[in-house]
Amino acid sequence: MDDLLADFLTETNEGLAALDGALLKLEKAPDDRQTLSEIFRNVHTIKGTCGFLGLSRLEKVAHAAENVLGRYRDGTLQVTPEGITLILSALDGLKSIVAGLESTGAEPPGDDAPLIAALDAAWRGEAVAAPIAAATAPPSEEAGSDPVADAAAAEALFDAPAEPEAPRAPVVPVPPATPAPHVPAPRAEESEAAPVAAGPITPAQTIRVSVDVLEDLMTLVSELVLTRNQLLQLVRARSDAALTVPLQRLSHITSELQEGVMKTRMQPIGNAWQKLPRIVRDLANELGKKIELVMKGADTELDRQVLELIKDPLTHMVRNSGDHGLETPEQRRAAGKPELGRITLNAYHEGGHIIIEIGDDGRGLPAERIKAKVLAQGLATEAELAGMSEREIQHFIFRAGFSTAAAVTSVSGRGVGMDVVKTNVEKIGGTIELRSVEGKGTTFFIKIPLTLAIVSALIVEAAGERFAVPQIGVVELVRAGGSGEAAQIERIHDTPVMRLRERLLPLVSLSRLLQLDTRPEEAREEGFVIVTQVGGNVFGIIVDKVFDTEEIVVKPVAPILRHVTMFSGNTILGDGSVIMILDPNGIARATGVGADGPVDDAVKVAAMGSARSGERTALLLFSAGDDTPKAVPLGLVARLEDLPVESIEHSGGKFLVQYRGKLMPLVPMSGHWSPPERGRRQAVLVFNDRDRAMGLMVDAILDVVEEVLNIEGTSEQPGFLGSSVICGKVTDVIDCSWWLHQAGDDWFRQPAPDVSEPRLLLVEDSAFFRHLLVPGLGAAxxxxxxxxxxxxxxxxxxxGAMFDIIVSDIEMPDLDGLGLARAVRAEGAWSELPMLALSGRMDAERMRKAMAAGFTTALGKSDREALLGAMRECLATPTLV
Incomplete structure (x- = not known):
């Protein structure tokens, strides 16, 4: 209650201060309807909140003043200087009571009967007496209420959500024979309100700042970031040791200032959800459905600019879920579902962006109806549809004008839906994906950047021109062409492609797309391929060089270039040069490579994101402890942090740091760590999965390379898988599982996969655990x-892929491990394969269900040796099913 009172006092003091000026303005212009409406709304808000908090004295004074203002607003009573003076006296009385409430935490005693009587007399149209101040003596016994006044007050209260369009017809009440002070009828809020806690209440210490001021601050900080980048580049070029320390300090202060200003722009996403409960309620009534709206993660914050841009797409998607997604109560009963349908909104942080999930437990996307519509509109042939997966067919809903609605309604089905949503999301550098199971429901996943002002980008070069690629769109970076083991660019019908992990990746040459280089591809030297993903489609962008990552300030595209959809903006680099920011979504639209439509069979397998041991792997090289380089698969590392040593704390025998609103455990690679002198910084590799994070403290980051990870021998030293030759040097490959255990958190409490002998299919929905297990299993x-x-x-x-054993997580979204086992045993070439079920919480009931579904055996997965033993035992058994 103290927090509510503090907020109430802050808003009430602001409202009372605004009312003084508004009343003086009204006195000079009695016919100013806008000012009068504003005054009435402010007093009505104060009165309503008082009743909710059980502040009866404040409510009675505000109610009496509101009655007079209501007649002013309706035009049945003329605004006079005497009347304004009386209302100002009422405001003084309210201020006096509020001041007492601030100092004691409760309404001070006092007699407001004379003031309320004067206000009631003014409401009845009687002559206004001299101003009456609130008395400080104990309140006297209240007189009976005036029935005429109560009726008119109730009418005024009923009309208060409604904004007056024009004065109503005059209503002149008949005054009673014996005037009595107005006492409002008892309200439910008063009788049920909790008692106000005693003790002084401190109003929230806040100020209101214009959005324009915040935008100007953000611009200045952006320019400061650019200047910082320029200074850093100059010092690197000149190797001036005298400037290194102060520049590091300047860089640190700039980063903190940037973070602080960004916080002023951040707002909870719940602000964009405020209208949705009412929309869902009205929708349910209109459609005759029972709908429950569940909102999670409403306090997840993102940039105000991004928030404004996603409000409309979210609203449309929620309405779509209610109209198209959820069935009627009769249909749900027939399908064995509860009558109450559910729409779920969920938002959470993931890396440098926000994930928003909009899901329902309705009928799902009807693949056959979508196919029929696709054929009717000529978007694809029957042969092309036959070669598509169900997911690819479902993506046709993002086509312009596409709708499966049987009839056009006022809610949706007008053919201007999901394509507009997708376009708006892509405009802010986001992506949208869907997952749907017919008969069970549909979930959309929107991935958007935290902010549009300052983003991390990869600087690349094509035909001598540099460009920036936002890192949110970069899946991986691959060296292409040249000699050695670099991936080779091939051509199919004059279209460049590259085989990457058993998939055929379509490529786009950036220099040729922008008409910067007309040389044939065969004449080009080796380069790099930026693997990017647009929706469910993966493709590569060929560039000549890759420099480094840099925080860039996004500037809008000049009007003369806005028709070039491949660019999302421009920025200024540290050396002062202006470069364009590439938009992978725009490149996909311009070339058709990433557009929804027929995809090669090999690309279908590629889009699954499969990973194989024994192939080239992106590795992060670093030093820690001794002189031998260390390596870890880059896919496991969420972020590289350079933390000030002052931020590292020691508690309970562990090192901790406050990281993104939580405490993150730190583990030193050397086994011990002594804080260096203040002002120094500590390199940290951050591993995270869902809501968990751990930092590994290392000495220095050396390089990012791509090599075939052949681990030779097994290391007897805890925390290491073995050694591998990387870039011509013997390198220790760390065992991430061991280091994660040192952080103290049970990272295996959620399912993770295991291994088998020659050929193992690992089914695991967590990308983190896939990256974690593949190298270790390959080493074994x-x-x-x-x-x-x-x-x-x-x-x-x-x-037609074949394996010797299948290892599957049990708990997965959509089709889980048990469903996979039933499908495998039912038919096909895998029906006789041994299958191992894994769970982080294996118990007797899970074991029983796994065996009944068709698994050969089942076990927990936190013990790697037990998993390997189980694999060997399964493979050694001749007949398994």
Missing amino acids: GYAVTAVNSAAEALALREH
Whole structure:
């Protein structure tokens, strides 16, 4: 209650201060309807909040003043200087009571009967007496209420959500024979309100700042970031040691200032959800459905500018879920579902962006109806549809003008829906994906940047021109062409492609797309391929050089270039040069490479994101402890942080740091850590999965390379898998599982996969655990193919892939591990394969369900040796099913 009172006092003091000036303005212009309406709304708000908090004295004075203002607003009583003076006296009385409330935490005693009587007399149209101040003596016994006044007050209260369009017809009440002071009828809020806690209440210490001021501050900070980048580049070029320390300090202060200003722009996403409960309620009534709206993560913050841009797409998607997604109560009963349909909104941080999920438990996307509509509109042929997966067919809903609605309604089905949503999301550098199971429901996943002002970008070069690629759109970076083991660019019907992990990746040459270089591709020297993803489609952008990542300030595209959709903005680099920011979504639209439509079979397998051991892997090289370089798969590392040593704390025998609103454990690679002198910084590799994070403290980051990770021998030293030759040097490959255990958190409490002997199919929905297990299993001698869902595993079966054993997580979204086992045993070439079920919480009931579904065996997965033993035992058994 103290927090509510503090907020109430802050808003009430602001409202009372504004009312003084508004009343003086009204006195000079009695016919100013806008000012009069504003005064009435402010007093009505104060009165309503008082009743909710059980502040009866404040409410009675505000109610009496509101009655007079209501007659002014309706035009049935003329505004006079005497009347304004009386209302100002009422405001003084309210201020006096509020001041007492601030100092004691409760309404001070006092007699407001004379003031209320004067206000009631003015309401009845009687002559206004001299101003009456609130008395400080104990309140006297209240007189009976005036029935005429109560009726008129109730009428005024009923009309208060409604903004007056024009004065109503005059209503002149008949005064009673014996005037009595107005006492409002008892209200439910008064009788049920909790007692106000005693003790002084401190109003919230806040100030209101114009959005323009914040925008100007953000611009100045952006310019400061650019200047910082320029200074850093100059010092690197000149190697001036005298400037290194102060520039590091300047860089640190700039980063903190940037973060602080960004916080002023951040708002909870719940602000964009405020109208949705009312929309869902009205929607349910209009459609005759029972709908429950569940909102999670409403306090997740993002930039105000981004928030404004996603309000309309979110509203449309929620309405779509209610109209198209959820069935009627009769249909849900027939399908064995509860009558109450559910729409779920969920928002959470992931890396440098926000994930928003909009889901329902309705009918799902009807693939056959979508196919029929696609054929009717000529968007694809029957042969092309036959070669598409269900997911690809479902993506047709993002086409302009596409709708499966049987009839056009006032809610949706006008053919201007999901394509507009997708376009708006892509305008702010976001992506939208969907997951739907017919009969069970649909969930959309929107991935958007935290802010549009300052973003991390990869600086690349094509035909001598530099460009920036936002890192949110970069999946991986691959060296292409040249000699050695670099991936080779091939051509199919004059279209460049590249084979990457058993998939055929379509490529786009940036220099040729922008008409910067007309030389044939065969004449080009080796370069790099930026692998990017637009929706569910993956493709590569060919560039000549890759420099480094840099925080860039996004500037809008000049009007003369706005028709070039491949650019999302421009920025100024540290050396002062202006470069364009590439938009992968725009490149996909301009070339058709990433557009929704028919995809090569090999690309289908590629989009599954499978990973195999024994192939080139992106590795992060670093030093820690001794002189031998260390390596970790880059896919495991969420972020590289350079933390000031002052931020590292020691508690309970562990090192901790406050990281993104939580405490993150830090583990030193050397086993011990002594804080260096203040002002120094500590390199940290951050690993995270869902809501967990751990930092590994190392000495220095050396490089990012791409090599075949052949681990030779097993290391007897805890925390290491073994050694590998990387870039011509013997390198220790760390065992991430061991280091994660040192952080103290049970990272294996959620399912993770395991291994088998020659050929193992690993089915695991967590990308983190896939990256974690594949290198270790490869080091133990297994050939591993990892996919992130049961549906993708079954797609591999349809494409003829064969394995010796299948290891699957039990708990997965959509089709879980138990469903996968039933599907495998039912038919196909895998029906006799041994299958191992894994769970972080394996118990007797889970074991029983796994065995009943068709798994060969089941066990927990936190003990790697037990998993390897189980694999060997499964493979050694001749007949398994």
